[in-house]
Amino acid sequence: xxDHGVTPLPVPxxxxxxxxxxxxxxxxxxxxxxxxxxxxxxxxxxxxQREGVSGRGWIVYVPASRSPxxxxxxIASDADRVAMLKLALRGTPRAAVWTDEVDRAQRAGPNVxxxxxxxxLRRAREWLDEHGFSGVPLRLLIGADQAMSFHKWREPRDxxxxxxxxxxVRSGSGADAAALARGLEATGFWTADELDKWASGVVNVGxxxxxxxxxxxxxxxxxxxxxxxxxxxxxxxxxxxxxLYARPRA
Numbered sequence: 318x319x320d321h322g323v324t325p326l327p328v329p330x331x332x333x334x335x336x337x338x339x340x341x342x343x344x345x346x347x348x349x350x351x352x353x354x355x356x357x358x359x360x361x362x363x364x365x366q367r368e369g370v371s372g373r374g375w376i377v378y379v380p381a382s383r384s385p386x387x388x389x390x391x392i393a394s395d396a397d398r399v400a401m402l403k404l405a406l407r408g409t410p411r412a413a414v415w416t417d418e419v420d421r422a423q424r425a426g427p428n429v430x431x432x433x434x435x436x437x438l439r440r441a442r443e444w445l446d447e448h449g450f451s452g453v454p455l456r457l458l459i460g461a462d463q464a465m466s467f468h469k470w471r472e473p474r475d476x477x478x479x480x481x482x483x484x485x486v487r488s489g490s491g492a493d494a495a496a497l498a499r500g501l502e503a504t505g506f507w508t509a510d511e512l513d514k515w516a517s518g519v520v521n522v523g524x525x526x527x528x529x530x531x532x533x534x535x536x537x538x539x540x541x542x543x544x545x546x547x548x549x550x551x552x553x554x555x556x557x558x559x560x561l562y563a564r565p566r567a
Contacts (some may be wrong), residue, residue: 323444324420329412330374330448334411337373338364340442340456340483343418343434343531346380346392346398348536349405350547352527353378355513359457359522360483376412376458377441378402381432382422391531393561395419404551415441435472438479456518459496461487464515468506477511482518487525494519514525536562547549 328336341358342357357376380398380418381391391398399416400493406412407519417440418432438455445453457480459467464484467473486493494516501507515561535544536556 322421322424323440324415324417325391326415326441326444328377328450333372335373336411336450337370337455337545338368338442338454338456339375339445340364340458341377341379341480342458343379343381343413343432343437345391346378346402346530347393348398348532348548348562349402349552350527350529350532351549352404352525352547353402354409354412354549355525356485357458357520358412360485360520361411362536363520364456364473364483372411374411376409378412378414379437380416380419381412381418391554395422397555397559397561401555403554404555405549407551415439433471435470435476435479438476442479446519456483458483458485459483460485461493464497465500465504468504473506474511477514482515484515485518485522486519494521537564539563564565 320392326339328339340357340361342353344353346353357378361376363373365371380395380402382395393401399414399419402414403446406414418437422432423485434457438457440556441455441544445451445455457476459482464482467476470476484497486497497519498512501512507515532544532547535547537542541553541557544556
């Protein structure tokens with residue numbers, strides 16, 4: 318850990334793989350599924366194209382110890398979710414797992430507070446600035462539904478100052494992007510400049526129908542073939558070996 322208790326960011330410090338930008342993607346990843354891997358990769362590649370830095374964008378996954386936007390705690394342990402996520406990302410270049418939130422929770426013990434994006438991004442910015450990456454811009458990857466309620470997050474404008482939003486939409490027709498723009502404007506919270514910033518961060522990722530809820534349901538039933546359609550085989554093997562998500566016997 319750094320002198321300030323920040324877990325070092327798992328990005329190369331120099332060389333051809335040094336990041337031109339970093340996309341932060343947070344979640345419980347309980348369990349990680351193919352959508353968690355494929356959709357952020359599509360986003361990163363699109364941002365690389367837009368900015369003319371092919372092969373130099375990084376995705377940093379941030380497993381949350383306890384999300385402030387979800388009432389229920391993760392089912393799998395922090396250690397298991399981190400291990401599964403690392404397995405899921407083994408074949409994805411320029412993607413890494415940053416455990417700062419779960420490390421903080423471990424140090425805090427039972428009195429841990431929820432994980433807030435603004436705190437995590439401040440810690441990331443602090444670490445990068447201290448290690449010579451002050452010029453590396455940050456992005457925050459979220460879904461369209463999260464963007465619509467973003468003004469209710471803790472210190473939303475501070476988040477945007479730390480990291481430009483990148484919003485995944487799933488329709489190639491532009492309808493989803495237009496609906497997002499209308500929804501953000503309807504909140505009455507964002508200025509015209511901020512709305513422009515939101516609009517510039519929209520990325521169409523196409524459709525990939527998979528959800529953690531449905532995957533957990535399949536795992537609880539032992540429906541391995543169904544779960545296999547949405548999970549990396551190494552992650553599925555890990556789940557089966559450790560008996561994760563299995564429904565307790567009556």
